[in-house]
Amino acid sequence: MHTLTRTAPALAPTAIPFDLENESAYRQWRELKLRSYPARIEELVVEVGDPRALTGAEHEAILRRCRKANMAIYAGKVREADKDIPRLLGRQFGLQRLDSNWLADDDGITQLTVSGIGERQDYIPYTDRPIKWHTDGYYNPPARRIRAMLLHCVSSAASGGQSALMDHEIAYLLLRDANPEFVRALMAPDAMTIPARANESSVARPAETGPVFHVDPSTAELHMRYTARTRSIRWTQDPLTLAATAFLESLLSADSTYIFRATLEPGMGIICNNVLHDRSGFTDNEAHRRLLYRARYYDRIEDGAAVRMEPAVSQPSL
Ligand SMILES: [Fe+2]
Numbered sequence: 675m676h677t678l679t680r681t682a683p684a685l686a687p688t689a690i691p692f693d694l695e696n697e698s699a700y701r702q703w704r705e706l707k708l709r710s711y712p713a714r715i716e717e718l719v720v721e722v723g724d725p726r727a728l729t730g731a732e733h734e735a736i737l738r739r740c741r742k743a744n745m746a747i748y749a750g751k752v753r754e755a756d757k758d759i760p761r762l763l764g765r766q767f768g769l770q771r772l773d774s775n776w777l778a779d780d781d782g783i784t785q786l787t788v789s790g791i792g793e794r795q796d797y798i799p800y801t802d803r804p805i806k807w808h809t810d811g812y813y814n815p816p817a818r819r820i821r822a823m824l825l826h827c828v829s830s831a832a833s834g835g836q837s838a839l840m841d842h843e844i845a846y847l848l849l850r851d852a853n854p855e856f857v858r859a860l861m862a863p864d865a866m867t868i869p870a871r872a873n874e875s876s877v878a879r880p881a882e883t884g885p886v887f888h889v890d891p892s893t894a895e896l897h898m899r900y901t902a903r904t905r906s907i908r909w910t911q912d913p914l915t916l917a918a919t920a921f922l923e924s925l926l927s928a929d930s931t932y933i934f935r936a937t938l939e940p941g942m943g944i945i946c947n948n949v950l951h952d953r954s955g956f957t958d959n960e961a962h963r964r965l966l967y968r969a970r971y972y973d974r975i976e977d978g979a980a981v982r983m984e985p986a987v988s989q990p991s992l
Pocket of ligand 1: 808809810951
């Protein structure tokens, strides 16, 4: 028996577990996905020395967690405010093509901190307010799909600022188990529209319509585009789509063993294949001003060892 972990472009359509018409591939993938799936946040944490230059064992430990759960948390010993930390860490996992959003610094790595000035103070990431569940770049066009994301903590808040995380493949699995038609509705190309954002004088970003779940036809990887926000979003108004989004919301608001919660301390970070995440509100003071670096990539975490059909029996546990 073989299972698909990552594929060459020549993948046979019958092997795609996210294909709703292929129940046996899905069942096989599902069984492997849930086998030894992490039950606690500690299982996702890897202690490292310098994230800019991981040892082979550190790299393998992070990769193994990403392979299983699409995410890992590293706890490094470097306390410097050095943007090379996310940049060089990402590069060790094949993450190179940075997305420069309009508020990112010139180098494509964004400093997330409370800003009381300019346009940034109008956007929640640059405030101390909570951020609802989402995947990064949900408003991006397909050509700028965010496949991986990295958050590195330089300094933490006096209190709060906790992140919750859920593997988007688990969200897919729970939706499909509940009702495969939920998945079909969320794969519709017009499922979700982010309206255009207009400045006073012009359109800063056109409206973006697309699916929630998208399977890359060349790699068979699953991508998710989602926001739990209720303003500045339009869902297709059919009963199935609305039931699917309500179910997803209930998954994310329930107490679930699939939701991991972490408050990053200085030197720690998250590397992931753009999993679902949120952030609680936080409070800074003079001594503790929260600063995180964020890097968003068009690349997915490179998993050289899995670019092949891997025997199911060799699936590593964490
Ligand atoms: Fe985010």
